[in-house]
Amino acid sequence: MAATLLSTALRGSKIQITVIESPDIETIGVGESTVPSIMDFVQACQINLKEFVQATSASFKLGIRFDDWLTPGESYFHPFGRVGKDINGFDFYQAWLKSLADGQETRWVDHSPSAIMAEHERFMLRPHHSQNWVLSSYAHALHLDAVQVARYLRSLCHQRGVIRTEATVNNVIVDEKAFIRSLELDNGSTVNSDFFIDCTGFTGLLIEKSLQVGYQDWSDYLPCNRAVTVQTASVGHPVPYTIATAREAGWSWKIPLQHRTGNGYVFSSRFCSDEKALDTLVNSVSGPMLNEPRIIPFVTGKRKKIWHNNCLALGLAGGFLEPLESTAIHLVYKTLVHFIKHFPDRDFDADTEQAFNQKIDADYEEIRDFIILHYCTAGRGDSEFWRWCQTMPVPESLSEKIRWFRLRGQLEHTPGQFFTRDSWCSILEGMNIRPQKYHPLLDAFDRQSLASTLNQNVQNIRSTVMKMPGHHEYIREHCPANSATEK
Known part of the structure; x- marks a missing residue:
């Protein structure tokens, strides 16, 4: 991803990009669900979407369905895109609360085009410049085969002049100013560079083992530590x-691609053994297993620092927030966007580095709080894990947000934040958490x-959605996976 986006952004700059990829280090490659910013990445890299979907066996994603979080047997949906339309300058959620108080019975998700599309398994790409507010309000992401994505991007980078060296880094040479000078490879060569991007996963070979920036451990807030x-x-x-x-000690995912399904169980080792987690997952999946768990x-x-001196940590090398809201690839993209905006010159100005780190730190903390929201508001108390979640520690930034929401349904949103008010309302409504009051000026309505x-809006959504093709039919007609890809 880094090589693809940077080769696009730096085109014409005469900056050479080299990827060092080890044949001996296995890729984790299990994160296959994305959020709508993947579409921004595809566009920014000037990638043909149809070709990308076909090469990666992708399917489309309109949101996440959460099963059994409130109580076993109940589900709720977190849709992408807008929910409703603001009315007379007031946030739609407030207008919807007012309608409930007046005796209306529409569901929150009835006002979401993405949710109704998902409910009826309908899909079409959003048309450009549509005058229909329903067609302009939904958003989507992709379910991807991560290995196929890497293969596709590797080929694209090669076409764009990126050098790829197949080798393993044996040694990192750091100078007296704690800047990385060069990398010594197991093929006997040495790579010198002005800047290094660490994509070595949890190991953090450059950012941690060589530059020793330190790690902020958020395990106290997020109990799951294995998958x-x-x-x-x-x-x-x-x-x-x-x-x-x-699940009893965490949660499981199901990600449907064109050619197979990705499954996983994220759990806490404090409340569940590896053996029990494996049994839980194997007993919950559908279809024959294609690999060993x-x-x-x-x-x-x-x-503690994502960018330090002449090193940027990306992906798992920079940090890890469990995949509950599929934000890992988003954080890779967002880190790269911030880096391009704060791109250094040879002086490596410390203020530029600090400004970047403040931006990406805020992104990580926002997503951390949103993930914690799912645990601390879950209604389940039928296992030791879920009872722990009922009294779990919560960052002050999140507890204040929940407090204000409970009071009158107001949520502060800072420009640049990824999760919208609609996303927060979707989770809280799904967990049966409603404000005590709505905004008093709504009584003038x-x-x-x-x-x-x-x-009328609900009817418009349903009538528009029901004219769309089925998700499977849309893929089959417009972007079926390449036969070589499926194999």
């Missing part, structure tokens, strides 16, 4: 959403007029 993963053959057509199901340990948190507006 077991397995791929299975597809059973039925892929649905246009990810499924996250609460893998156990992946992790520590949630981030490096005419009751019948408000009800009519909301009902």
Whole structure:
């Protein structure tokens, strides 16, 4: 991803990009669910979307369905895109609360085009410059085969002049100013460079083992520290959403691609053994297993500095927040966007580095709080793990946000934040958390007029969605996976 985006952004600058890729170090490659910013990445890299979807066996994703988080047997949906339309300058959520108080019974998700599309398994790419507010309000991401994505981007980078060296780094040479000078490889060569991007995963070979920036451990806030993963053959057509199901000691994911399904169980070793987690996952999947299950340990948190001197830590080398909201690839992209905006010259000005780190730190903390929200508001108390979550420690930034929401449904949103008010409201509504009051000025709204507006909007969403093709039919007609890719 770094080489592809930078080779696009730096085109014409005469800056040479070299990728050092070890044939001896296995790629984790289990994160296959994304958020809508993946579409920004595809566009920024000038990638043909149809070609990309076909080469990566992708399916489309309109949001996440959360099963059994409130109580076993109940589900709720976190949709992408807008939910409703603001009315007379007031946030739609406030207008919806007012309608409930007036006796209306529409669901929150009835006002989300993405949610209704997912519910009926419908899909089409959003048309450009549509005058229909329904067609301009939904958003989507992709379910991807991570290994195929890497293969596709590698080929693209080669076409764009990126040098690829297949070797393992044996030694990192650091100068007296704590800047990386060069890398010694196992093929006997040495690579000198002005800047280095550390993509060595949890190891953090450059940023941690060589520059020793330190790590902020967020395990106290996020209890899960292991995952077991397995791929299975597809059973039925892929649905246009990810499924996250609460389990006894964590949660499991189901990610449907065109050619197979990705499955995993994220759990806490404090409340569950590896053997029990493996049994839970194997007993919950559908279709034959295509590989041996893998156990992946992790520590949630981030490096104390993502950019230090002439080194940028990317992906797992920079930090890890469990995949509950599929934000890992988003954080890679966002880190690169911030880096391009703060791109250094040879002076490596410390203020530029500090400004970058403040931006990406805020992104990590925002996503951390949003993930914690799912645990601390979950209604389950039927296992030791979920009872722990009922009294778990919560960052002050999150507890204040929840407090204000409970009071009157207001959520502060800072420009640049990824998760919108609609996303926060979707999780809180899904967990049956409602404000005590709505905004008092909503009482000036005419009751019948408000009800009519909301009902008309719901009808517009449903009538527009039902004209769309099915998700599977859309893929089959426009972007089926390449036969070589499927194999």
